[in-house]
Amino acid sequence: MTHQIHIVGGGLAGSEAAWQLAERGFSVRLSEMRGIEGTPAHQTDSLAELVCSNSFRSDDPDRNAVGLLHAEMRALGSLILAMADEHRVPAGSALAVDREGYAEAVTRAIEAHPRIDLVRERVDALPQGPAIIATGPLTGALLAEAIKAETGEEALAFFDAIAPIVHRDSIAMPVAWFQSRWNKGDGHDYINCPMNRDEYLAFHAALLAGEKGAFKEWERDTPYFEGCMPVEVMAERGIDTLRYGPMKPVGLDDPRTGRWPYAVVQLRQDNALGTLWNIVGFQTKLKHAEQVRIFRMIPGLEKAEFARLGGLHRNTFLQSPKLLDPTLRLKSRPALRFAGQITGCEGYVESAAIGLLAGRFAAAELAGETLAPPPPETALGALLGHVTGGANAETYQPMNVNFGLFPPIETVGKAKKADRKPLMAARARAALREWQAA
Numbered sequence: 001m002t003h004q005i006h007i008v009g010g011g012l013a014g015s016e017a018a019w020q021l022a023e024r025g026f027s028v029r030l031s032e033m034r035g036i037e038g039t040p041a042h043q044t045d046s047l048a049e050l051v052c053s054n055s056f057r058s059d060d061p062d063r064n065a066v067g068l069l070h071a072e073m074r075a076l077g078s079l080i081l082a083m084a085d086e087h088r089v090p091a092g093s094a095l096a097v098d099r100e101g102y103a104e105a106v107t108r109a110i111e112a113h114p115r116i117d118l119v120r121e122r123v124d125a126l127p128q129g130p131a132i133i134a135t136g137p138l139t140g141a142l143l144a145e146a147i148k149a150e151t152g153e154e155a156l157a158f159f160d161a162i163a164p165i166v167h168r169d170s171i172a173m174p175v176a177w178f179q180s181r182w183n184k185g186d187g188h189d190y191i192n193c194p195m196n197r198d199e200y201l202a203f204h205a206a207l208l209a210g211e212k213g214a215f216k217e218w219e220r221d222t223p224y225f226e227g228c229m230p231v232e233v234m235a236e237r238g239i240d241t242l243r244y245g246p247m248k249p250v251g252l253d254d255p256r257t258g259r260w261p262y263a264v265v266q267l268r269q270d271n272a273l274g275t276l277w278n279i280v281g282f283q284t285k286l287k288h289a290e291q292v293r294i295f296r297m298i299p300g301l302e303k304a305e306f307a308r309l310g311g312l313h314r315n316t317f318l319q320s321p322k323l324l325d326p327t328l329r330l331k332s333r334p335a336l337r338f339a340g341q342i343t344g345c346e347g348y349v350e351s352a353a354i355g356l357l358a359g360r361f362a363a364a365e366l367a368g369e370t371l372a373p374p375p376p377e378t379a380l381g382a383l384l385g386h387v388t389g390g391a392n393a394e395t396y397q398p399m400n401v402n403f404g405l406f407p408p409i410e411t412v413g414k415a416k417k418a419d420r421k422p423l424m425a426a427r428a429r430a431a432l433r434e435w436q437a438a
Contacts, residue, residue, distance in 0.1 A: 013340025013355030014134035020359030035120035046103035092185030098272035137315030161283030176300030194261035246281025322393035346398035
């Protein structure tokens with residue numbers, strides 16, 4: 001099939017961009033190297049494979065910016081959100097998915113589309129015609145060098161960590177219990193493993209002393225991304241850091257005592273069958289044998305069987321505010337657009353959102369039209385603005401969508417802090433409707 005645009009990378013951003021273009025009548029060549037060559041983080045050759053977690057985070061559009069981003073993407077016909085909705089698993093107010101079922105569904109949809117030609121190939125050079133580069137944080141070495149040669153900029157880098165996954169039938173439920181924090185959702189979306197003070201202190205000490213994987217030469221002095229901090233690195237920051245982070249006990253009543261524990265380890269359902277559960281916030285660089293030994297110190301996980309142990313990989317991204325224009329085109333070579341995590345957005349949903357916008361911008365251009373960026377009052381516009389110019393290019397770091405990226409809202413009188421988010425969400429919905437109509 002001859003193509004009108006070439007997309008490199010079949011992750012969430014590339015798959016979404018391909019879908020948006022194809023749905024608008026354009027023929028797409030989608031190149032994905034998994035299937036002929038793996039990466040340090042992926043386990044399958046499915047498109048849009050989820051690596052770090054199975055959660056798309058909060059689905060509340062009125063009080064959480066990522067929930068608002070979900071709603072906007074649904075309104076614009078997002079493939080990623082449609083498949084996530086079809087394959088969601090219980091997670092309280094969050095949108096979590098059956099990891100394998102979701103990725104397989106995205107792959108089937110892309111393969112079945114008559115205007116998308118999915119090609120399993122490694123692309124080592126920048127395409128010559130219209131293209132979207134959506135190779136993600138694990139861009140191949142040769143293509144990364146080609147990008148550097150074109151931009152004249154050194155790519156920045158950070159570490160991204162993966163949490164372990166446990167078989168449900170190996171969790172000791174007489175010790176652990178089902179409960180969502182503050183009983184949100186149906187109240188049974190998380191498994192909670194409680195710790196008393198002595199157990200916590202022993203666990204904390206083990207994390208500090210545990211043997212970590214050695215860094216390669218090129219990995220040294222590379223900063224971690226705060227949103228995916230390894231559990232042992234958090235432990236190094238202070239004795240109580242974990243108790244105010246992933247091991248926070250507030251809102252969780254131990255049924256054996258009727259009180260909040262000293263600390264809690266939470267697990268969230270990872271597949272539709274409910275047979276696999278991931279340890280929330282427990283990304284790690286610990287060696288595999290150490291992970292088994294230390295994580296089995298957690299009450300309820302003494303005999304845990306691990307379907308996958310944690311890991312750590314290096315991510316790279318562009319200085320996008322300096323290099324990309326407001327429609328994600330490379331300033332030095334406008335035929336090229338970039339999308340997804342390589343632009344420096346952080347998170348599954350954010351990556352897909354930037355892919356959606358790149359696809360729509362490219363479709364408009366191919367049609368000889370101009371598509372204005374979404375208003376900054378929308379979640380899509382706020383995220384895009386951060387990536388393409390809202391941040392300081394010299395200190396640019398990956399960021400999730402959040403209400404801090406939105407323009408301040410004007411209110412009558414002194415609006416309570418809790419009321420501002422719903423007001424910003426309502427403003428965003430109105431702005432998106434106007435943008436769509438235009």
